[in-house]
Amino acid sequence: MCLAIPAKIESLDALASTAIVNLNNIRKEVSTLLLDEVTVGDYVLVHVGYALERIDPVEAARTLAMFDDMQALGDTE
Amino acid sequence: MKYVDEFRDGDKARQIAELIQSEVRPDHQYRLMEFCGGHTHAIFRFGLVDLMPENIQFIHGPGCPVCVLPAGRIEAVIKLLENSDNLILCTYADLMRVPAGKRDSLHKAKARGADIRMIYSSTDALNIARNNPGQQVFFFAIGFETTTPPTAAAIKIAHHEKLKNFSVFCNHVETPPAMAHILSSGETQLDGILGPSHVSTIIGSHAYAECCKQYSTPFVIAGFEPLDILQSTLMLVRQINEGRFEVENQYCRAVKTDGNKKAQTLMSEIFEQRPLFEWRGLGELANSAIQIKNRFSDFDAEKRFAMEHIEVADIKGCICPAVLRGVSNPDECKLFGTVCTPEDPKGACMVSSEGACAAYYSYGRYRTEVEVVNS
Numbered sequence: 001m002c003l004a005i006p007a008k009i010e011s012l013d014a015l016a017s018t019a020i021v022n023l024n025n026i027r028k029e030v031s032t033l034l035l036d037e038v039t040v041g042d043y044v045l046v047h048v049g050y051a052l053e054r055i056d057p058v059e060a061a062r063t064l065a066m067f068d069d070m071q072a073l074g075d076t077e
Numbered sequence: 078m079k080y081v082d083e084f085r086d087g088d089k090a091r092q093i094a095e096l097i098q099s100e101v102r103p104d105h106q107y108r109l110m111e112f113c114g115g116h117t118h119a120i121f122r123f124g125l126v127d128l129m130p131e132n133i134q135f136i137h138g139p140g141c142p143v144c145v146l147p148a149g150r151i152e153a154v155i156k157l158l159e160n161s162d163n164l165i166l167c168t169y170a171d172l173m174r175v176p177a178g179k180r181d182s183l184h185k186a187k188a189r190g191a192d193i194r195m196i197y198s199s200t201d202a203l204n205i206a207r208n209n210p211g212q213q214v215f216f217f218a219i220g221f222e223t224t225t226p227p228t229a230a231a232i233k234i235a236h237h238e239k240l241k242n243f244s245v246f247c248n249h250v251e252t253p254p255a256m257a258h259i260l261s262s263g264e265t266q267l268d269g270i271l272g273p274s275h276v277s278t279i280i281g282s283h284a285y286a287e288c289c290k291q292y293s294t295p296f297v298i299a300g301f302e303p304l305d306i307l308q309s310t311l312m313l314v315r316q317i318n319e320g321r322f323e324v325e326n327q328y329c330r331a332v333k334t335d336g337n338k339k340a341q342t343l344m345s346e347i348f349e350q351r352p353l354f355e356w357r358g359l360g361e362l363a364n365s366a367i368q369i370k371n372r373f374s375d376f377d378a379e380k381r382f383a384m385e386h387i388e389v390a391d392i393k394g395c396i397c398p399a400v401l402r403g404v405s406n407p408d409e410c411k412l413f414g415t416v417c418t419p420e421d422p423k424g425a426c427m428v429s430s431e432g433a434c435a436a437y438y439s440y441g442r443y444r445t446e447v448e449v450v451n452s
Contacts, residue, residue: 001142001171001431002115002223002275003301006080024078031200033230034340043080045278045331048169049198050227052340053278053331055080060330067089067304070096070311 004047006055009040021046080330084302085123093307094128100314107133109313110403111271112256114141114431115301121440123303133310136265136403137433139255140273142220143171144401144425144432145356146248148389151177154217154246157382158191165209167202168217170195174428178389199231206235206243215378219248223275225367226340229347232369232376244378247369250354252276253284254365260292265403269295269313271306274328279344281336282326293322300328347373357391357425358401397424400433407434414442 007021007030017033021044031050032038044051101107111117117137120126126135139145155177158164166183173184173195187193192212196202199216206214218228228245235243252273260267272285277298289296295316299309309327316322326332347370354366369377378384391397394412399405407413407426417423419435426432430439 001169001220001429002113002140002273004223004275004278006078008079031198031227031230034226034337034343036339045275047223047275048227049200050230052223052226052275053337056330060080063305063308063327063330064083066308067086067093070089070093070308 002047004045004052006043007046009038009042009044012038012040019044019051021051081302084300084304086304090123090125090128090303090307093304093311097133097307097311097314098130100311100318101130101132102318103132105132105317107268107314107317108136108266109133109269109271109310110136110138110259110265110267111299111306112138112140112252113273113276113301114144114429114433114436115274116140116271116299116306117433117436118431119301119303119306121436124440125303125306126441128307129310133314136267137400138259138403139356139358139401140221140252141426141429141431141433142224142248142250143175143429144397145250145255145358146172146175146219146425147355147357148175148177148391148425149387150248151175151183152181152387152389153384154215155181155183155186156387157215157384158186158193161213163212164192165205165212165214166191166193166217167196167205167214168193169219171429172217172219174422175425176392176423176428178387180392199227203231203234203240203243206240210242212242214243215382216243216245217248218245221250221252221273221276222279222344225249225344225348226279226337229343232347232373233343235376236373244376244381245369246378246384247348247367249348250356250366252280253288254362255356255359256285257288257291258359258362258365259402260288260294262402267294267403268317269297271309271313272296272298272324274299274301274305274332277328277332277336279337279340281334282324282332283334284336285324289322289324295322296324298324298326298328298332300331358398392423395424397426397434400426407437408442410434414438
């Protein structure tokens, strides 16, 4: 039920609070009612036709860097 | 897919697993509950159980909305459908095959002629109402806090448009009270909790602070991808080893401490706490669910249709309630994989792809048999 998929915003309709997102090359209209600020190019988590939250690219990169650090640590052992 | 593929890297997964292996204390049993069915599913699908040392055990939690919905709520809807000729029922697909009373289900009710539409979004239910003004559109709303804001939005839009033929059967439940119940019951000893990913995008990581403190239990909010789960497991192992109990947030790319304020405001505008709600397996829990506020009662299906409360017993032998409390594993059930399969489910945990029984059946049912062959 709580599955939410990261999708990139391709266009916005501010008046209708909707966006067209690209989900692995499938385009779909979703509601952006739950978000204050979204811009084209943002990645959002899509759940039952709604964008729930923006994905923070900086935090995502930081998490991925932590995986690399763990790998480096594992290699030295 | 960006933000998916890079969190599924097999080599990195093995490296994190090695770190976990090297940090666990051999004399300690780590019993970690993954609250969400989404985690259970990922743990089995990506074979994470096999990467874990023997003394780490994943205990599956009740975080599958379809699984915890009492069968009586579905039975009540089927009864309503049978007694009305202008009702369109809109439901998420997950609910269609959940067993109601006497082996009935919404799927079977549809086969008998009821107008049941599987929808992807609450927006679809609104469109069906707009396009069918002569019929009553009944939206069977279920889900945790992740799915609640879209239902709240639909009610708000219906109110704004003064839609006369749209109502919502609210079955939305809340995660922190269920966690508190499991931790307070003491039925299952737990050393740490992998906290919900997408529920937490809405309610924020701070929502678990009280629970964590009260029961001195480590929490890590964990993303749903395999590397997220492994890193979160490592974070839990470290908290346990160091004797800490905090709410840590591994899924910081999507979860903020305070969550999504706009969604919270919308939810509190439409909904209020329900004093008591029954969960399959956990029983009646106080303040664990929500109901539609009086101001929006025109859209409350329970009031509009004076829906009755129906008790439905689980089928004999089904241990779904114990599985949902983390007390039993699916393969301990006599019905598992024989009488009860995803094709012909007898218990709710076999229906939903997030149910623990479905995860065991889809990805785990040959694990023990392979061991026998090899030995």
